[in-house]
Amino acid sequence: MTSDILDSIFESAMKSKIFVNREVLRPDYIPDDLPHREEQIIKLGSILAPALQKSRPSNVFIYGLTGTGKTAVTKYVLKKLLKKASEIGTDVIACYVNTRQDDTTYRVLVRVGECLGLKIPFTGLSTAEVYRRVMRALDSLSIVMIVVLDEIDFLIKKRGDELLYRLTRANEELTRSKISVIGITNDIKLVESLDPRVKSSLGEVEMVFPPYNAVQLEDILWQRAKIAFRSEAIDEGVISLCAALAAREHGDARRALDLLRVAGEIAERENSDKIMIEHVYKARSEIEKDRVFEIVSTLPLHSKLILLSILKLNMEKKTPPTTGEVYALYKEFCKYLKIESVTQRRTSDVISELDMLGIVSARIVSRGRYGKTRIIRLSIPPNVLEGALGEEPRLEFLLKVFRP
DNA sequence: CGTCCACAGGAATGACGGGCGG
DNA sequence: CCGCCCGTCATTCCTGTGGACG
Numbered sequence: 001m002t003s004d005i006l007d008s009i010f011e012s013a014m015k016s017k018i019f020v021n022r023e024v025l026r027p028d029y030i031p032d033d034l035p036h037r038e039e040q041i042i043k044l045g046s047i048l049a050p051a052l053q054k055s056r057p058s059n060v061f062i063y064g065l066t067g068t069g070k071t072a073v074t075k076y077v078l079k080k081l082l083k084k085a086s087e088i089g090t091d092v093i094a095c096y097v098n099t100r101q102d103d104t105t106y107r108v109l110v111r112v113g114e115c116l117g118l119k120i121p122f123t124g125l126s127t128a129e130v131y132r133r134v135m136r137a138l139d140s141l142s143i144v145m146i147v148v149l150d151e152i153d154f155l156i157k158k159r160g161d162e163l164l165y166r167l168t169r170a171n172e173e174l175t176r177s178k179i180s181v182i183g184i185t186n187d188i189k190l191v192e193s194l195d196p197r198v199k200s201s202l203g204e205v206e207m208v209f210p211p212y213n214a215v216q217l218e219d220i221l222w223q224r225a226k227i228a229f230r231s232e233a234i235d236e237g238v239i240s241l242c243a244a245l246a247a248r249e250h251g252d253a254r255r256a257l258d259l260l261r262v263a264g265e266i267a268e269r270e271n272s273d274k275i276m277i278e279h280v281y282k283a284r285s286e287i288e289k290d291r292v293f294e295i296v297s298t299l300p301l302h303s304k305l306i307l308l309s310i311l312k313l314n315m316e317k318k319t320p321p322t323t324g325e326v327y328a329l330y331k332e333f334c335k336y337l338k339i340e341s342v343t344q345r346r347t348s349d350v351i352s353e354l355d356m357l358g359i360v361s362a363r364i365v366s367r368g369r370y371g372k373t374r375i376i377r378l379s380i381p382p383n384v385l386e387g388a389l390g391e392e393p394r395l396e397f398l399l400k401v402f403r404p
Numbered sequence: 405c406g407t408c409c410a411c412a413g414g415a416a417t418g419a420c421g422g423g424c425g426g
Numbered sequence: 427c428c429g430c431c432c433g434t435c436a437t438t439c440c441t442g443t444g445g446a447c448g
Contacts, residue, residue, distance in 0.1 A: 106424085127425085300435075323411065346436055348412065364412070368446030371410025 018233045018268045018275060024224050025261035027254050030072050030079075035223060036216040037069045040209060044077045047205055051092045051144040052085055056178035059168055059202050063185050064209025067252030070184050071150055073209075078146065091143040099155035105163045108155065109134055112147060131166065135173060142176040153187045168201040211251025217243035220253055221260055229264065235276040238263065242280055259283050289384050295357050296388035302342050304392055305333050306350050308399065310360055311385055314378050322373040323348060333398055351376060359385070 023029055034041065048057045062070050078094045085092040095115035102108050109130045113120045116137045120130055138145060147167060149155065155163065170179050183202050212220065221239045242263070246256030260275075262283035267275040296304065309329040313321035321329075327347045334341035342350075351374065355362040362374040378385060389395050 104424085302435085342435085343437060344411085345413085345438080349436090352413090364444095366444035366446095367410085368444070369407090369409065369448090370446075371408085372442095372444060373409095373411050 016230075016268060017271075017273055018229060018264050020230055021227055022261065022264070024227045025257050025264070027257065030075050031223065033223065034069060034072055034076055035219045036212060037073050037209075040069070040073050040207060041077055043207060044073060045080070048077060048081055048146065051081065051146065051180075052088065052090055054090060054144060054178075056144060056171065057146065057180045058204040059180050060182045060205045060207060061185075061203040062182065062207045062209065063187075065211055065250050065252065066186050067246075067254035067256075068209040068211055069253060070186075070209050074148055074150075074182060074184065078148070081146075091141065092146065093141075093143055094146045094148065096148045096150065098150045099153075100151040105155075106130060108149070108163060112145075113137065116141065116145075135170060138177045138179065139174050140176075143178075145177060145179045146182065147179060148182045148184065150184045151186075152183045153185045164198045164202060168198065212247070212253055213251060214240075214243045214247035217246055217251065217253060217256045221256055224257065225260065228261075229275070233264075233267075233274050235274045237277055238275050238280055241277055245280070245284060258287060262287055285384075288380065289387070292359065292380055292384050293388045293391070295359060296385070297391055301339075301392075301394065302346075303350050303354070304389060304395060305337075305398075306330050306347055307354060307359065307385070308389055308395055309333060310351075310354075310376050311378065311382060311389065314376075315382055320375050320377045322375060323351060324373060326351070326376060336398065337394065348374075 024031065044060065044062075047060055050057050062074065064070050075096065078096070082092060082094060093115055095112050097108050097111045099108060102111055106127050109127065110120045113130065113134045116134065118133060118137050120133065149164075152164075164181070164183070167179065167181050181202060218240055221243055225234060225239060239260070242256050242259040245259060246252055249255055259280060260283075263275050263279040266282050266286070267279045270279075272279070296307070299307070306326060309326045310321065313325055313329060323344070327344050330347065331341045351360070351362050354360045358379060360376050361379045362376045364372065364374050366372045386399065390399055
């Protein structure tokens, strides 16, 4: 019976030999203590402190690579600030918006409105009307509002910086309330593309979050592991291996925690009493496999074909191929499938895209008399890529049989 | 020392499909 | 509900370029 099977799954989940509390390893969990971010916490705290005296804190622009604690520090400081504010009876409202999820001006404004207790229909009003309602509500409350726009690059890439401009200038139309904006991004180049007026108002204060090193990552992992796992469930060296692997990948704490969590899940699946070194290595390849599947499956057909061409040429030649060679083989594939091929210009862009996704690495080389081109290598194991490309039915035959 | 290869990659433009806003 | 606008994928045309070869 299905329900019996489910029961036994739930049973065994409850008496896990490994986990006590796996929540604390999830990426959105904010611990009570954030090791090695004291400096940033103090700085952000002192920037926002004026809100307690009903003055407007400076706008802040925060940048740093993924998994460097930007979101965690911001949420942490805001939580403390709000607590303090309610203790002393000052009205401070914070509004956190992730613009990866809410990536239109309208949806961001709806979120801000919600924080003010406004009920705004998710569609039907004009953006200008929502903006007007939000501003009126805000001003009638006579408060300091802090708006956090996380992963702000998504909003800017889709909608430009108009909303940012309006928000940072909103104080001019407010008489009783004040608003300040915290923008968070991991794309440093993005700052350059902003309208200078936005750049100067949003960047009143800038904060940079440096990557964690292996030692710091280890501290972070220990702190969580103590809560997440049974005390005997971690074998020697597991934590430092997770830290070392993640430190190699630009000190990404999220990656480190993912490794540890997945290693724990694998250990549990294998009914092991402990998480061991080998589980961490398995976790690493499982995470990578998932990532590659995720990326490759959403690629358009032509990108897949170009990727297949790169895969074949990397496997069957001693030297990694150039753009021209990849394009030639790709055209063969298209002829075989009786579909039209894209131009070499487009192929060049596709290769850059694959490079940015971290699937291949394309290095520009000049071979003098023999021209300037890119040397394209796979940056993931061929069998993983093979598996991911095999999901696409149209490629199956080419993958198995076709020889260049 | 100039050529010229084999592309890189910018700009302008177009087809197309989906969702926003009126 | 419908038109319009916007993002994505793509093309065409183009200028730029590091260095081995003659």
